[in-house]
Amino acid sequence: MTVRATGRWRGIAAVALFFVAVGLLTDRPATLLVGVVGAGVAAYPRLSGPPTVDVDVERRVGDSRPARGEPVTVTTRVTNTGDDTLADCRVLDGVPPMLSVTSGSPRHAAVLRPGETTAFSYAVEADAGRHQFDPATVLARDITGAHEVETTVTAGTEIRCADAVPDVPVRDQPDGHAGRLVTDEGGSGIEFHSVREYRPGDPIGRIDSKRWARTGELTTVEFREERPTSVLLVVDARAPAYRAAADGRPNAVAHSITGVEQLLASLSERRDAVGLAAFGREPCFEAPDVGTDHEETLYRLLGTHPAFDSNPPAGLSGGSDAPALDRQVTRLRKRLDRDAQVVVLSPLTDEPIVAAVRTLAAAGHAVTVISPDVTADGSLGERLAARERALRLRALRGADLPVVDWDPSTPLGTVLLEPRRWSA
């Protein structure tokens, strides 16, 4: 909760001083009298203090599982649960960043007496994916408007658009707990790899019995080892990544989060171990793992962790407090298994993220970059930004890193998850 002075009455005392001065200099008592009123007006903002805000927000979604493109009516009810009358209560509902409002306004202002409720509704157009509502922002001003209290109220609401999950192609592979990543290392598996000298402790079933019968020499057969893939999805959510193609359009971080949701759905279906991390205002790391519980944890992180906030960090507090990117990368490397693959989702808006990707690749991780394209083709500056991004894509590709240039208007398809992209 932030309390601030709006400063809107600042300078109004000049009115009083002006009239007093004019009245005195010209010897006009009536004008002097206006100065008295001016002084009264100057005292007006002092008459009331910042209101105490206690509000509840309740959201009703017409259809929480709509089809794609269908309008969904959202009705938000705001109740004043405190004892103060909120003379000027402004509510900005936290519309999911990927959904666009088609009719009505998600913003509303009302006078709320204690216990009173106000409601407003608007319609959003459902888009593919799982959309969590952000907390509603409540701005309450006192009657003079001199003080403003800003607070956010959470009401966990989400809209799931059913056909969001990309169709996962069925892969030809012997099932079982072996993973789908066929490595070049010997071990237990199906495909023949090599024969080596017996070492104590080798499973008896893998001893080459024919050779033993023939020569009396103990050898062990190795097969190509198959391991489950372990993938870490990293979202670039630093302040520079909060770029949007235009005002009012979803920013790159929002696109990245949508992308992560699609990837999560796809990867967990294939029983790959999936982890989640973010570079941003607060480090976020969840090591790759499998299972429904783990999946739920990941979805919850996506919805609640401050690093995945779809609004850019506010000014200085978000920008400068965030740990430096190289430190975040170092920390990530320390906590991540060496053989885990990394998928970085970043709009590639600056150089440090390119360096971070290279660092991860140099550390032995198979890195893939998925870059939502939020550049525009308008002004000179916009074109320059697009050009710079293209150069960064080229630099990464030049370093033999797969980079997917993703146009966010098309769903991030399963093409990305083609096995060859992951093969080590």
Place this chain on the structure above:
Amino acid sequence: MVGVSVSHRPTPLASGLAVLCCGVSTAILAPTVDQRLAIVAALVGVGLVVARGREFDAPVPDGAVWTAVGAALVVAALVRAETLVDPRHRIAVVPGIVGTALVGLGVRPVSDRFARRFVSAGLAACLVGVALAGVFRAAGPPRLLGAAVAAVVAWDLAEHGISLGEQLRTDAETRAVELVHGAATAAYGAVLVAVALVLYEHGATGLSLGTLLLLLAAAVTLLALLYR
């Protein structure tokens, strides 16, 4: 208009009321029919300029022609006020019309960044009118006080409308808040006028200049403390 985001314009109700209050402030100072005609012409003109490009449920004259007509009306009102026979009638009306036009440009707004500047300039113009009317005895104390309070209410409404437009955009439902806010300021202003008039009727007239200076010093100290 280049650079003006339509969706963040000041809310229509507060904008309209602000311009109206400016007109009322001027009309309080100017009792004759000729003056009031000029004020009404200026109000209609400013209204046409402010309404340009907004969406209303009711059909409202809209378009470049109407804006030009509005601007012409404001200029005509100014010329009319400037050519009034009695110079005291002139000084009571001209600053008020200028102030109304400035507040109108502020809530239109001509420029998002300078919306508040325009509104403040409008308040200043209206108050200069009040001061001139006081100095040249164009109006008595009740009129001066009423005009000053109406101008302050106009400024308050306009600023409130601008802040609502910034935070919630024009399409949000904000009318109740605007009315309550405006009514509270107007009611407080009315109380101030009543108190000031009671003070005036009961003895403040017989004070010597020395006492007044002392009062002034006290008032300045009070204001300084208030704004610490």
